[in-house]
Amino acid sequence: MVRKHWACPDCVRSAQVSGTYAADLLNGPEDLHLEVKRYKSLGQLQKWMDQAVSDAKKDETPVLLMRGDGNKWIVAVQMEECRSMVSALMRVFRDQYRKDVE
Secondary structure, three states: OHHHHOOOOOOEEOOOOOOOOOOOEEOOOOOOOOOOOOOOOOOHHHHHHHHHHHHOOOOOOOEEEEOOOOOOOEEEEOHHHHHHHHHHHHHHHHHHHHHHHO
């Protein structure tokens, strides 16, 4: 999925046991540490993402923002929606930069 949706044709899963020395995916996007988790069920997280998907309008990208008490915010987006989320954020940042420069 990373190869296809993030244009990283050389991305491979690392062979590690403890998870201490390297990212789970090697040769991925520069400056990103990719940690991969796969479970049979994601429980409440999947329910929240399903709600974001069903509530989003046709031209909107569903993004889930969540935070446990006392923890930092986490962003979740479906892999195939990453590019559209990044594009939307780049438009926001570009527009904000233009306002700051004026």
